[in-house]
Amino acid sequence: MDFFNSPVHSWYSLYKRDLPWRNTRNPYLIWLSEIILQQTRIDQGMAYYSRFAAEFPTISDLADAPEDQILKLWQGLGYYSRARNLHFTAKFIQQNYNGIFPDNYNTIRSLKGIGEYTAAAIASISFNLEYPTVDGNVYRVLSRFFGIADPIDTSSGKKTFNNLAIELIKGVDPGMHNQAIMEFGALQCTPKGPNCNQCPLKERCFAFLNQKITELPVKQNKTKQRDRHFNYLVLSHRNHTWIRKREGKDIWKNLFEFPFIETEDEISIEKLTTLTEFDRIISTTDQAIIENVSDWKIHILSHQRIHYRFVRIQLTDKINGTEDFIRVNKEDIFNFAVPKLLETYLNEYMKNV
DNA sequence: GAACCGTGGTC
DNA sequence: TGACCAAGGTT
Structure with missing residues (x-):
C-alpha cells in the first residue's frame, strides 16, 4: 500500500x-x-x-x-x-x-x-x-x-x-x-x-x-426534511420577559427559548390568539397588547425547515399563566444558551431594551 | 437500520 | 436557490 x-x-x-x-x-x-x-x-x-x-x-x-x-x-x-x-x-x-x-x-x-x-x-x-x-x-x-x-x-x-x-x-x-x-x-x-x-x-x-x-463516493440515502412552524411569544412586562428550558427528545434540548406555539402552518395572528395554548401562556388576553408581529422566516436544520416568527406582547398587568416559565430581566437573557435563530433575534431586537 | 440531531459554506 | 456536505453519534 x-x-x-x-x-x-x-x-x-x-x-x-x-x-x-x-x-x-x-x-x-x-x-x-x-x-x-x-x-x-x-x-x-x-x-x-x-x-x-x-x-x-x-x-x-x-x-x-x-x-x-x-x-x-x-x-x-x-x-x-x-x-x-x-x-x-x-x-x-x-x-x-x-x-x-x-x-x-x-x-x-x-x-x-x-x-x-x-x-x-x-x-x-x-x-x-x-x-x-x-x-x-x-x-x-x-x-x-x-x-x-x-x-x-x-x-x-x-x-x-x-x-x-x-x-x-x-x-x-x-x-x-x-x-x-x-x-x-x-x-x-x-x-x-x-x-x-x-x-x-x-x-x-x-x-x-x-x-x-x-x-465517487457513492451515497445511498437521501435526507428528508419536514416543515414546522414556531410562533414565539416575546412577553414583556416592565423590564422582564419570560423564557423556559427545552426538554424532551426534540431539537435544542436543554437550551432556552421564549414560550412558543407550534402550529400546522403559517396561521394568522388572529387565529393564533384564539388557540387554547395562547390562553395558557397569557391567561387573560385583555391584559395583553400585541405590539408587533414579525414576518415569517425560515431556519434550515439538517432534517427540518423551521418557519418562525416573533409576536411581541406587552403585558399591562401582573400575569398568572406563566408558572411554567422563568421570569428574567431582559438584559440577563444573554446569559442563557439559546438556538441560533433566537441569538440572532436577541442581537437585533433586545440589545437596546 | 433508518431517523434524528444544527449551523454555515459552496456552487 | 436548493442540494450537498463538513475530523459523526445515538436511539
Missing part, C-alpha cells in the same frame, strides 16, 4: 495546516477537538476549541462546570448533544477513572459521545495505537483512488472502507497517517473541484483516470 501512503504522507508534511490541536498529544485536548469538529468545518470550530481549551484546561475543570455554562459556550455550534455528552463523559472520567483519560481503544470507545471514528482518532493521535479514522474525507479519498463504488452510508459499505483503512495503517505512524489522509481530503481531494492537476496520486487514481471524480 506504499504507492498510496508514501505520496500522501509526503504531501502532508509539505501542506498540513498548523492547527492548535496538532501541537499536543494531550488526550483531553484531542478529544475536545474531535468532538467539536464532528460534522463541522475547521473554520467554524476553531474559535470554539480555543474558548473551551482556555475556559476548561483540564477534564476536572470541564467536569466541575454546570451544563448551562457549557451549553452557553457551545451556543451556535449545533448538534448540542455533543456538548451534553462531552460534559457527561468528563464527569464520568472524573468519577470512574480518577480524572485520567483512558489509554486503550475499547475503553475510549465505550465513552458516551465517542463512536468508532473519534475513538480511533484519540487512540492513534494521543496513544500511537493502530486504529484508522474513517471519516467523510477518508471515504472520499479512498473511494476515488481505489475506485470503490460501495455506498458509504450502508453498513456493508462502511465495512469495506474500514477494512481497506486497516490495511493502509499497518506499519506506519498511526496519528500522522490518519491526519494525513483527512487533511488530504479536506484540502486536495475536495468534494467539489478537487485539485487533480497537481495531485501526487493522479497517475494511479481510479477516479481521475476514469473520469469518475463527480460520481
Whole structure:
C-alpha cells in the first residue's frame, strides 16, 4: 500500500495546516477537538476549541462546570448533544477513572459521545495505537483512488472502507497517517473541484483516470426534511420577559427559548390568539397588547425547515399563566444558551431594551 | 437500520 | 436557490 501512503504522507508534511490541536498529544485536548469538529468545518470550530481549551484546561475543570455554562459556550455550534455528552463523559472520567483519560481503544470507545471514528482518532493521535479514522474525507479519498463504488452510508459499505483503512495503517505512524489522509481530503481531494492537476496520486487514481471524480463516493440515502412552524411569544412586562428550558427528545434540548406555539402552518395572528395554548401562556388576553408581529422566516436544520416568527406582547398587568416559565430581566437573557435563530433575534431586537 | 440531531459554506 | 456536505453519534 506504499504507492498510496508514501505520496500522501509526503504531501502532508509539505501542506498540513498548523492547527492548535496538532501541537499536543494531550488526550483531553484531542478529544475536545474531535468532538467539536464532528460534522463541522475547521473554520467554524476553531474559535470554539480555543474558548473551551482556555475556559476548561483540564477534564476536572470541564467536569466541575454546570451544563448551562457549557451549553452557553457551545451556543451556535449545533448538534448540542455533543456538548451534553462531552460534559457527561468528563464527569464520568472524573468519577470512574480518577480524572485520567483512558489509554486503550475499547475503553475510549465505550465513552458516551465517542463512536468508532473519534475513538480511533484519540487512540492513534494521543496513544500511537493502530486504529484508522474513517471519516467523510477518508471515504472520499479512498473511494476515488481505489475506485470503490460501495455506498458509504450502508453498513456493508462502511465495512469495506474500514477494512481497506486497516490495511493502509499497518506499519506506519498511526496519528500522522490518519491526519494525513483527512487533511488530504479536506484540502486536495475536495468534494467539489478537487485539485487533480497537481495531485501526487493522479497517475494511479481510479477516479481521475476514469473520469469518475463527480460520481465517487457513492451515497445511498437521501435526507428528508419536514416543515414546522414556531410562533414565539416575546412577553414583556416592565423590564422582564419570560423564557423556559427545552426538554424532551426534540431539537435544542436543554437550551432556552421564549414560550412558543407550534402550529400546522403559517396561521394568522388572529387565529393564533384564539388557540387554547395562547390562553395558557397569557391567561387573560385583555391584559395583553400585541405590539408587533414579525414576518415569517425560515431556519434550515439538517432534517427540518423551521418557519418562525416573533409576536411581541406587552403585558399591562401582573400575569398568572406563566408558572411554567422563568421570569428574567431582559438584559440577563444573554446569559442563557439559546438556538441560533433566537441569538440572532436577541442581537437585533433586545440589545437596546 | 433508518431517523434524528444544527449551523454555515459552496456552487 | 436548493442540494450537498463538513475530523459523526445515538436511539
